[in-house]
Amino acid sequence: MRVAVIPGDGIGPEVVNSVIQVVPVLDDLFGLDIEFTTFNWGADRWLADGVGLPEGAITMLQKDFDAIFFGALGDPRIPTTAHGREILLGLRRGLSLYVNYRPLLLPGHTIDLYRENTQGLYVGIGGRVENAGVATVAIDECVYTRDIVTKFVRYGLADATARGRTKVTLVHKANAVPNTGALWQDVFRTELAQFPQIEANEEYVDAFCYKLVRDPGTFEVVLAPNLFGDIASDVGAALMGGLGTAPSASICPESRFGLFEPVHGSAPDIAGLGIANPVGAARSLVLLLDHMGRTDAATALETCLRESMETTLTTPDLGGSGTTRAFMDSVLARLERLGSALGTTIGK
Numbered sequence: 069m070r071v072a073v074i075p076g077d078g079i080g081p082e083v084v085n086s087v088i089q090v091v092p093v094l095d096d097l098f099g100l101d102i103e104f105t106t107f108n109w110g111a112d113r114w115l116a117d118g119v120g121l122p123e124g125a126i127t128m129l130q131k132d133f134d135a136i137f138f139g140a141l142g143d144p145r146i147p148t149t150a151h152g153r154e155i156l157l158g159l160r161r162g163l164s165l166y167v168n169y170r171p172l173l174l175p176g177h178t179i180d181l182y183r184e185n186t187q188g189l190y191v192g193i194g195g196r197v198e199n200a201g202v203a204t205v206a207i208d209e210c211v212y213t214r215d216i217v218t219k220f221v222r223y224g225l226a227d228a229t230a231r232g233r234t235k236v237t238l239v240h241k242a243n244a245v246p247n248t249g250a251l252w253q254d255v256f257r258t259e260l261a262q263f264p265q266i267e268a269n270e271e272y273v274d275a276f277c278y279k280l281v282r283d284p285g286t287f288e289v290v291l292a293p294n295l296f297g298d299i300a301s302d303v304g305a306a307l308m309g310g311l312g313t314a315p316s317a318s319i320c321p322e323s324r325f326g327l328f329e330p331v332h333g334s335a336p337d338i339a340g341l342g343i344a345n346p347v348g349a350a351r352s353l354v355l356l357l358d359h360m361g362r363t364d365a366a367t368a369l370e371t372c373l374r375e376s377m378e379t380t381l382t383t384p385d386l387g388g389s390g391t392t393r394a395f396m397d398s399v400l401a402r403l404e405r406l407g408s409a410l411g412t413t414i415g416k
Contacts, residue, residue, distance in 0.1 A: 069360055072133045073106040074155075078334025079344035080110070080139025086396040087349045088137075090369065093403045098365040100357070105133070109155050111143030120154030126162035130325065135356055138329035139349070144336050153192070161186050163325055165318035166216055167223055168297065169355070170331060172304035173313070174284055180231060181290045181304060182224040183297025185318050187212050188248070190294050212248045212293070217255045221291060223321045225263045228289040235288040238270045239296050252293060277303050305331055310385050312345025313377075315352040317359060326359050328352040342391045345383040347373060350399065372402035 073088070075081035094100055113119050129136065136159065141152035159165065168185035171178055189210045197205035221238075228236055238256045242249025253270065260268050271279065273296040279286065280303055292300055305314035314331035330348030338344060350373055357366035376398040382388030383395060390398075 069100065069102045069135070070133045071102055071104050071356070072129055072136045073104050074109050074136060074138050075106065076110045076139040076141045076155075076334065077112075077143045078140055078336045078339040079332075080141070080334055082339070082342070082344045082392055083330065083346040083349035084137065084139040086346045086392050087353055089396060090350070090400050090403060091353075093400060093407065094357075094365045094369065097368065097403070097407050098362060100362060100365055104137070110141060111146055111151055114151035115145060120151045121158040121162075126159075129159075129163065130323070133325075134360070135325065136327040137353065137356060138327055140330065140332060140334040142334035142336065157190065157192070159327060160318055163327070164320045164322070165325070165327055166220055167319045167321060169227075169317045169319060170297070170301040170304070170314065171355075172284070172301070173308055173351070174304075177285050179284060179287050179290060179304065180228060180233060181292065181297065181301055182220070182227070183292050183301060184212075184216065184220045184294045186294070187216055188294030210245070210248055210295075212251055214251060214255065217251060218259065219321070221252075221255050221259045222262075224289070224291045225259055225266060228266070229263060231289075233289045234265060235267045235269075237276070237287055237290050238268070239273050239276045239290055239292040239300060240270065241273050241296070243272060248293070256291070273300065276300060280304060281307070301331060310345070311348065312383065312385050313347045313351070315348050315350075315355050317352070317355040319359070324359075326356065328356040328359075342393065343383050343385075344392050345385050346392050346396050347377065347386075350396070368403065368406060369399075372399045372406070375402055 073084060075084045091102055141156055142149060166184060166186045168183040170181045170183060172181055189208050191211045193211060194208040196203045225236060240249045240252045242253055260266060277300055284307060305311045308314055311332040316329055316331050318327040330352050332348055335344060354366045354370045376395060379398060380388045381390035381395050381398045383390055383392065
């Protein structure tokens, strides 16, 4: 398994490097045979060379790698986040990672949230009219193609079925955004004909966020356009305990290529302090392993993460007194004890 690692900016390298240390133990236990290659794509390179996503990067990644393990992007020295858009959005579009899976791992209940990842208001179409350097008109176009919406909805419904889910909610805002909203409604209702076992409903995004906070147990699977899914997943992360606990997987169903990253940003205010929460990054590794068919290793890592989250070694954002390294050392120790209890390695 060949994995490209892009630590990025701020706390990105801290959480990525702390999480990767558990891989040798997982390898001993389950025979993963993961090979990591790190790329220094981020703010430092942008500022030094003006390079975000290097020429030929997409072709190289498709040819030489199976997945990407990603940290975070964002640096106060680049207030426009131009490098972040070029790198992350460039990877999503260039690799056709149009499915963004963001599970909301709540106490006793998981909501499988799927966010369209390449279109909508994130397509970058628009502009500004300025007068004496001051913007007087600003336009961002929301664009969806039936092809992508159809493939996204079809994948979400099929994956929900494969996970044993029977209730799917489409989130939209067709009452106020009628053109793209109607497209999403039409595709969703059409595709449901192939999944008669699914109980389907629709929610306006504002009402959905309200209900998600009030009673998250009413939702099983959620399909959402790009912006709405981005917002709703952060609301869900708050219910999980914070952005530091939330993972994500950006997937191209056709190629099976995936990019796995924590939902949180680069958090420059705490970068270098050693207290960044690594749970979101570690759970993103769980998603990577599961996506690659290594459910055994994924389950073991998630179990050890949950056990460590019950201790005081969690980072301050979760109410603990631990550090990034101390928490992951606790996870590592639990994995090692698992190996000792088994008495032998599983995969070798």
